[in-house]
Amino acid sequence: MFTLLGMTSTDAATKADVAARPKRGGGRDRRGELIAIASELFAERGFLATTIRDIADAAGIQSGSLYHHFTSKESMVEELLADYWTTLLQRYREVVDSEPDATKATRGLVRASVLLLDECALALRVMLNDWTYLSETFPFMEESLAECQAIWLDVIERGVAEGSLSSEVDATICYRTVMASVSGTARWFRPEGKVSVEALADDMANIFMSGFAARS
Amino acid sequence: MFTLLGMTSTDAATKADVAARPKRGGGRDRRGELIAIASELFAERGFLATTIRDIADAAGIQSGSLYHHFTSKESMVEELLADYWTTLLQRYREVVDSEPDATKATRGLVRASVLLLDECALALRVMLNDWTYLSETFPFMEESLAECQAIWLDVIERGVAEGSLSSEVDATICYRTVMASVSGTARWFRPEGKVSVEALADDMANIFMSGFAARS
DNA sequence: GCGTTAACCTAGCAAGTGATAGGTTGGTTT
DNA sequence: AAACCAACCTATCACTTGCTAGGTTAACGC
Structure with a gap:
């Protein structure tokens, strides 16, 4: 000294x-x-x-x-992640509880996911990059994901049953495809950027509902 | 001792x-x-x-x-990642060079991505989890990704120009959505599992081309 | 003034981290 | 038999990691 x-x-x-x-x-x-x-x-x-x-x-x-x-x-990141999942699942429940039409509910789920991406961009980016470690460290992450999947599968299967969603593609694959896209978006999406969440939510919902082949 | x-x-x-x-x-x-x-x-x-x-x-x-x-x-993982990207880009080029129809080329790109997922599942899982670190460590990763994006955007814009792909959604968002889905699939897909690559490739191509709303 | 308290500092520990230097082994080649 | 070599071992280095113990500072309540 x-x-x-x-x-x-x-x-x-x-x-x-x-x-x-x-x-x-x-x-x-x-x-x-x-x-x-x-x-x-x-x-x-x-x-x-x-x-x-x-x-x-x-x-x-x-x-x-x-x-x-x-x-x-670990405790520095726990709140961030927990907040994301409680909010997401809460909004998902609001959508499926208030929307009887399966097609609209599906759009609602996509929309809710994308809008939350806007609010919780950091949380999603963190999870995206260290999911393996974080999901092992925080059991609530796997639990929340399981509930998320249950909600999605329920809506998709309801849609297939009522004839508004196609029965040609596997429901689980639909779910995983959507989830991967939405969370993967966290890698490039920035809330302050030039792509607005509203436009993004609409685009993604359109892609999943109608695909990007031109309507004939 | x-x-x-x-x-x-x-x-x-x-x-x-x-x-x-x-x-x-x-x-x-x-x-x-x-x-x-x-x-x-x-x-x-x-x-x-x-x-x-x-x-x-x-x-x-x-x-x-x-x-x-x-x-x-780092050198233990480098070959694995480099192999993935060279193979992916090579197959992408084969698709776009041999397929003049933009719709079929798009399906071809999806298919090539999914089939490679089967062969290089480990590489994709590694990248998926530590992308941030790895892309900083290996510059070829960002470079390859840029070329990947260029190929995709070219095909999509060609499709829009010839009227076979919808002009309603942003091309970049289409690209990112597809890529996120395909690479995100690495998180759950296992080559030895019960979902066959062929079925997966078809399902994913169908979702992106036509969406999962029932055809009316 | 006095005690309390949140916020912060200093110094350092124990456990790991990637990496290295030099030696040993046993099969192959000459 | 001698030389060679890939594969591996032992022992250790220099450094970083998350974390802790005990002390200091200044704002606030009484």
């Missing part, structure tokens, strides 16, 4: 840094701020490739200080 | 292990074997989450021994 003008480096750092430190009462939900900062990094580099030192640097604090707010690196 | 019956532990380990070691001339392409073993782990747990000690354990050798065959962990 070197000394500077009779101060130890510890003292010097403390004096200087504390002055530049933002006031305590300022932005109130510090924990939320840190989650936002961390999520950005997770989405950009991947969860596993992001270290807590990266997060601390981005937040302008020391790595150890993060553990005042969180118990582990 | 403890001793046992006058032997050092080093000697003991050597004597025993060498006896159990497979003969040298046996399976000739050892490097290829190791790539296969590593790929399996990469696909299962993710590239970043797999350590070279995991790979060595699975291969029944010591971690240091891997560096007799490879210069780095």
